[in-house]
Amino acid sequence: MLRVIEADYLGDFRVRLAFSDGFAGTVDLAGLLDGPVFVPLNDKNVFQHFELTDHTLQWACGADFAPEYLREIARAESLTTAHP
Numbered sequence: 001m002l003r004v005i006e007a008d009y010l011g012d013f014r015v016r017l018a019f020s021d022g023f024a025g026t027v028d029l030a031g032l033l034d035g036p037v038f039v040p041l042n043d044k045n046v047f048q049h050f051e052l053t054d055h056t057l058q059w060a061c062g063a064d065f066a067p068e069y070l071r072e073i074a075r076a077e078s079l080t081t082a083h084p
Contacts, residue, residue, distance in 0.1 A: 002067045003055040009048045013041075015057065017074055019067065025074030029065075032073075037063045 006018035013030035040061045058064040
């Protein structure tokens, strides 16, 4: 089972993540915070206060993302950064 094992807030809606499979990358969740559970996260002051659970990031409002989804975003962003 894939897990987020480390998370560091970078500013805005960006988080640097390390995964249990050895991959590490940055996710920018701006524009992905749609739907009722994610509305509070559009406030950067709320967004930056996440917790690392046993497998992913979670916020006090109950919002979280599947670690597989976060890894896909991080991978896509690393490819975009490597090949502008």
